[in-house]
Amino acid sequence: MITVENIHKSFGDNQVLKGISAEFKPGTTSLIIGGSGSGKTTLLKCMVGLHEPTEGTVEYNNRNFTTMNFEERIAIRKEIGMLFQSSALFDSMTVEENIMFPLNMFTEQPKKEKLERVNLVLERVNLAGKNKLYPSELSGGMMKRVGIARAIAMNPKYLFCDEPNSGLDPKTAILIDELIKEITEEYDITTIIVTHDMNSVMGIGEYILFLHQGQKWWEGSKEEITSTHNQELNDFVFATKLMETLLKK
Numbered sequence: 001m002i003t004v005e006n007i008h009k010s011f012g013d014n015q016v017l018k019g020i021s022a023e024f025k026p027g028t029t030s031l032i033i034g035g036s037g038s039g040k041t042t043l044l045k046c047m048v049g050l051h052e053p054t055e056g057t058v059e060y061n062n063r064n065f066t067t068m069n070f071e072e073r074i075a076i077r078k079e080i081g082m083l084f085q086s087s088a089l090f091d092s093m094t095v096e097e098n099i100m101f102p103l104n105m106f107t108e109q110p111k112k113e114k115l116e117r118v119n120l121v122l123e124r125v126n127l128a129g130k131n132k133l134y135p136s137e138l139s140g141g142m143m144k145r146v147g148i149a150r151a152i153a154m155n156p157k158y159l160f161c162d163e164p165n166s167g168l169d170p171k172t173a174i175l176i177d178e179l180i181k182e183i184t185e186e187y188d189i190t191t192i193i194v195t196h197d198m199n200s201v202m203g204i205g206e207y208i209l210f211l212h213q214g215q216k217w218w219e220g221s222k223e224e225i226t227s228t229h230n231q232e233l234n235d236f237v238f239a240t241k242l243m244e245t246l247l248k249k
């Protein structure tokens with residue numbers, strides 16, 4: 001469980017987050033949504049320590065991350081997997097080397113054990129045997145799956161994903177969403193996804209946090225989101241005609 005309490009974040013005079021409180025539960029895919037500039041990425045960065053909140057606290061299973069020193073934070077960071085927009089794979093490394101990277105950085109495991117772990121996670125994302133390929137030899141969807149494999153290599157308790165299906169065709173995007181949801185449930189991970197994608201919201205949004213101008217404007221599930229009377233949320237949800245048509249059916 002991750003709990004954020006009254007998070008504020010300002011950059012100079014720009015008050016980006018204005019007192020966000022929320023709870024993200026294990027085994028659940030939580031989505032942070034909102035318009036461009038509403039503060040989604042800033043909140044995510046405050047949660048993992050890439051930004052320091054101006055005010056407020058972030059707790060990982062009742063451990064106060066905000067007041068921890070550098071060493072204590074490293075222990076938490078080992079429990080966190082991250083999947084970035086671009087997959088952020090190292091181009092000069094093979095699939096196997098990319099996935100082994102966090103294991104080399106954070107563990108003292110013998111090479112054989114690390115390789116076993118790499119093969120296990122590759123199998124989990126349906127890429128068994130692709131060890132020796134380079135990122136340039138992979139499709140966008142495969143790159144995302146390698147990114148997921150690397151994010152779960154350390155057996156994380158927490159998984160943060162920033163726009164995990166950006167740049168993918170809709171069908172592949174759904175497969176990536178489903179894979180993240182399955183892994184979340186299978187390993188009881190607290191997963192937080194920042195997204196613009198309404199397909200993701202309607203597909204895997206178990207808990208949805210809607211930000212508007214740096215505030216928590218609405219929270220709920222995908223089942224509740226279409227029947228809300230919140231104007232700003234409705235504007236966001238029905239921003240695409242296609243979505244409106246689908247929901248009317």
Ligand SMILES: Nc1ncnc2c1ncn2[C@@H]1O[C@H](COP(=O)(O)OP(=O)(O)OP(=O)(O)O)[C@@H](O)[C@H]1O
Nearest residue numbers: 011014016034035036037038039040041042043196
């Ligand atoms: N490092 C920074 N320094 C100064 N301002 C920043 C910084 N990071 C973000 N901001 C400002 O914070 C605001 C919110 O940005 P953020 O990236 O969190 O929005 P977002 O909701 O993730 O947007 P998008 O959907 O476009 O990615 C913006 O006004 C942005 O300019």
